[in-house]
Structure formats: structure tokens, C-alpha cells
Amino acid sequence: MADVEKAIDASPTPIAGVLQMSMVLRDSALLQTSYDDWRDVQACKVKGTWNLHNALSGGKLDFFILLASLAGAVGHPGQANYASANSFLDSFVQYRHGLGLPCSAIDLGGMEGIGCLSDKPVKLLVYRPSGLNMLQEQQLMDAIELGIRYSLPADNMRPTSSHSAFTNMSHFAVGMNSTKPISDPMNRVIFKGDPRISVYNNIVFADQKNVSESKEEGVRELLREVEANPELLREPDTVNRASWEIGRTLFGFLLLPEENLDVSMSLTSIGVDSLVSIEIRNWWRRTLGMDIMVLEVLSDGTIEGLGKLIVLSLQKKYGIEGEGGDDTKESESAN
The missing domain is CATH 3.40.50.720 (NAD(P)-binding Rossmann-like Domain)
Structure with a gap:
């Protein structure tokens, strides 16, 4: 004193x-x-x-x-x-x-x-x-x-x-506030489940949902086009589009700058682990309407590998077989 x-x-x-x-x-x-x-x-x-x-x-x-x-x-x-x-x-x-x-x-x-x-x-x-x-x-x-x-x-x-x-x-x-979505299992901030900030969390969740939906619009557009014309799954450009869209989704999950996106990047290099793979599986089920194993995600190696897996899954869904599908499978095996 x-x-x-x-x-x-x-x-x-x-x-x-x-x-x-x-x-x-x-x-x-x-x-x-x-x-x-x-x-x-x-x-x-x-x-x-x-x-x-x-x-x-x-x-x-x-x-x-x-x-x-x-x-x-x-x-x-x-x-x-x-x-x-x-x-x-x-x-x-x-x-x-x-x-x-x-x-x-x-x-x-x-x-x-x-x-x-x-x-x-x-x-x-x-x-x-x-x-x-x-x-x-x-x-x-x-x-x-x-x-x-x-x-x-x-x-x-x-x-x-x-x-x-x-x-x-x-x-x-x-x-x-948090740098990761509240729903992200990698979000470990102490206060994310605190009911005293539930209103703020709801506002943030709504904003994140809007951002997520805008990022997924490219995937939805691709799915609409494939539904109207499944033969698009034979075209190499479809793999490129699918790879780009899953890459944007991954970069959104991991809060990475989209300008650095390269579909040849390995999944491990951008931080994809078992927890992120679970989020990818949930996204896959929600957006594509198909199931995928976590081990399948981890074994694909690159962002482009996941893009090819999307096309293969859609080919199976629509019963598309032939030269385009075989080429895709061969490329997938090479990875």
C-alpha cells in the first residue's frame, strides 16, 4: 500500500x-x-x-x-x-x-x-x-x-x-470466438459448449452454414448436371471439377486459404487426419448421398484421388461403365 x-x-x-x-x-x-x-x-x-x-x-x-x-x-x-x-x-x-x-x-x-x-x-x-x-x-x-x-x-x-x-x-x-467451426471435432476451445454463449454460437453457426453452403454450390451444380446427363462421368473434365470442389471443401474444413489450393497436394500435407476424415465422410453422405469408409478417405493420398473417388462412386450409382470409367479406375490404382 x-x-x-x-x-x-x-x-x-x-x-x-x-x-x-x-x-x-x-x-x-x-x-x-x-x-x-x-x-x-x-x-x-x-x-x-x-x-x-x-x-x-x-x-x-x-x-x-x-x-x-x-x-x-x-x-x-x-x-x-x-x-x-x-x-x-x-x-x-x-x-x-x-x-x-x-x-x-x-x-x-x-x-x-x-x-x-x-x-x-x-x-x-x-x-x-x-x-x-x-x-x-x-x-x-x-x-x-x-x-x-x-x-x-x-x-x-x-x-x-x-x-x-x-x-x-x-x-x-x-x-x-473461434477460428474453427463450433461443430468441428478439432475445435477444442473450452467455452464452445458453454450455454452462456449459446446465442453467439448460433449466430456464428448460421454464418458458417451460409459460407459452407456457398462453397458447396459448385458440388451441387455438378451433381445436377450428372443427374441430367450421367454420360458426363466419362469425361476427364468431370474428375477435374470433382477434385477442385472436394479441395475447396477440405480447405474450408481446415481453414486454409483457397488461393493455395492444388489438387495434387497430399492429404497429409494439408492436415487431413482421422478426425478430418470423419468430417469428410459426413460431408460425403450429406452431399453426395453415398457412404464412404474413413480408411478409403485416408488411402486416396491426394485431393485429386478423392475427386476420382467421387466420380467412381457416381459411376457406380448411375451404372456407368466403359472406357471412361476404366481410365478413371486405372488412374486411381496408379495413385
């Missing part, structure tokens, strides 16, 4: 606002967390916030922003101590508002380029594949701007609708 008061007294001008950004991490399983590790993590956020609150109680502040973490809202494995400290920050907003004082809490997700993860590339390699959206510096600045705007207790409580609970605009989270 003495150090905080000393720093305030040393300020050449009156202090107009506070940014409480302190943090200490001592990650471990709860049963292995020592008292010292619990206390060290708690102290900077809990005791530090009380010190700032008490030391500045006599001044007039425009804002009092507490940088918290999503861990306080949704938890995180190995961070019970950190989650608890951040939950305190979230509740402290209500305490200060009850006194008529400004306060806001921002629950941040993982930051990239700045902050504690900026020098931990291994951690980023773990987080990115899980689907966690890494925040950028500008998003933090935008969040702080909102925190300042809604820091005062007046008019920060408002109903979400005429028949539901109130929401506090002074407490919000940033970074609860």
Missing part, C-alpha cells in the same frame, strides 16, 4: 484513470497447487486492486479498468488460482458501482504479439490448433476504449429484452 501511495504522490498531475494490468502465473493442477503459488497469483490482482481502490478513494477518476481474463469466466485447466483472481476482478466492478465509483472489467482471451505470450511461441503452437482466436493489439485498444466509455456506473445496466435479465455493459469479454 505504501508503494502505491508513494507512486500517486509522485505524479506531477492529478490521476484521471486507472489501468490495473498486473498478473502472475503459477500454473498447476489444483491438488498440486501450493499455498505460496495460490497467494502469489491472488496478491497482484486482489490485494493490488484493493490498494489502488483505497489509495485513490479521495480522488475523482474518469475510469478504473481492470484487465481480467476469460479464465475467470470459463475456467482453464491448471489455472484455478488465476481463474479465482480474475473472478474477483469481475465482481469488483459491482462493488465500486455500488459506491457510485467508475469501474469496468475486460475479460481477455489469449493475446498474440504482445503480453505474456509474446515470448512463448510453444504456447501459441498449442493454442492455435485448438481453435482459440488469438487477439491482436488493436483489439485490446478497442476494448480499453469501450471500458472507458462504460466505466461510470450511471446507465450501464440495461435489459437485454423486455422479459429477460439485465446486463452490465461495464463487464465484457473479448476473444470468445
Whole structure:
């Protein structure tokens, strides 16, 4: 407390606002967390916030922003101590508002380029594949701007609708979106099944569905043409079209830039594994109306191999045989 008061007294001008950004991490399983590790993590956020609150109680502040973490809202494995400290920050907003004082809490997700993860590339390699959206510096600045705007207790409580609970605009989270579709089995973000963000997930799912349907329009057009004229399955260009369309679908599953699509790419090189193969099987059944084994997907080798398998499946469905079908089979065997 003495150090905080000393720093305030040393300020050449009156202090107009506070940014409480302190943090200490001592990650471990709860049963292995020592008292010292619990206390060290708690102290900077809990005791530090009380010190700032008490030391500045006599001044007039425009804002009092507490940088918290999503861990306080949704938890995180190995961070019970950190989650608890951040939950305190979230509740402290209500305490200060009850006194008529400004306060806001921002629950941040993982930051990239700045902050504690900026020098931990291994951690980023773990987080990115899980689907966690890494925040950028500008998003933090935008969040702080909102925190300042809604820091005062007046008019920060408002109903979400005429028949539901109130929401506090002074407490919000940033970074609860994902880089992978919610339905993707490779999406391992902790909060994807949290009912508190179900409305947001439904909005995202609808957007993803629209994008997915637009990407699948090429496949549907090909299927309509084949249904009208099954003899198209004898033409080499049909394999090219099928390969391109399954490639677009795969790149959509894996969130890869479509401009890098090359149908000669191997499936393993773009990240197709058993989990993605299950998604391909489901897509195959849903879009083509035919079943395929996961092992068939994995054994085809390349995107073009899957395109040829689509044509072979359609040839079987429509009873198309002959020179074109034999050529396709020979090419498939060569792969």
C-alpha cells in the first residue's frame, strides 16, 4: 500500500484513470497447487486492486479498468488460482458501482504479439490448433476504449429484452470466438459448449452454414448436371471439377486459404487426419448421398484421388461403365 501511495504522490498531475494490468502465473493442477503459488497469483490482482481502490478513494477518476481474463469466466485447466483472481476482478466492478465509483472489467482471451505470450511461441503452437482466436493489439485498444466509455456506473445496466435479465455493459469479454467451426471435432476451445454463449454460437453457426453452403454450390451444380446427363462421368473434365470442389471443401474444413489450393497436394500435407476424415465422410453422405469408409478417405493420398473417388462412386450409382470409367479406375490404382 505504501508503494502505491508513494507512486500517486509522485505524479506531477492529478490521476484521471486507472489501468490495473498486473498478473502472475503459477500454473498447476489444483491438488498440486501450493499455498505460496495460490497467494502469489491472488496478491497482484486482489490485494493490488484493493490498494489502488483505497489509495485513490479521495480522488475523482474518469475510469478504473481492470484487465481480467476469460479464465475467470470459463475456467482453464491448471489455472484455478488465476481463474479465482480474475473472478474477483469481475465482481469488483459491482462493488465500486455500488459506491457510485467508475469501474469496468475486460475479460481477455489469449493475446498474440504482445503480453505474456509474446515470448512463448510453444504456447501459441498449442493454442492455435485448438481453435482459440488469438487477439491482436488493436483489439485490446478497442476494448480499453469501450471500458472507458462504460466505466461510470450511471446507465450501464440495461435489459437485454423486455422479459429477460439485465446486463452490465461495464463487464465484457473479448476473444470468445473461434477460428474453427463450433461443430468441428478439432475445435477444442473450452467455452464452445458453454450455454452462456449459446446465442453467439448460433449466430456464428448460421454464418458458417451460409459460407459452407456457398462453397458447396459448385458440388451441387455438378451433381445436377450428372443427374441430367450421367454420360458426363466419362469425361476427364468431370474428375477435374470433382477434385477442385472436394479441395475447396477440405480447405474450408481446415481453414486454409483457397488461393493455395492444388489438387495434387497430399492429404497429409494439408492436415487431413482421422478426425478430418470423419468430417469428410459426413460431408460425403450429406452431399453426395453415398457412404464412404474413413480408411478409403485416408488411402486416396491426394485431393485429386478423392475427386476420382467421387466420380467412381457416381459411376457406380448411375451404372456407368466403359472406357471412361476404366481410365478413371486405372488412374486411381496408379495413385
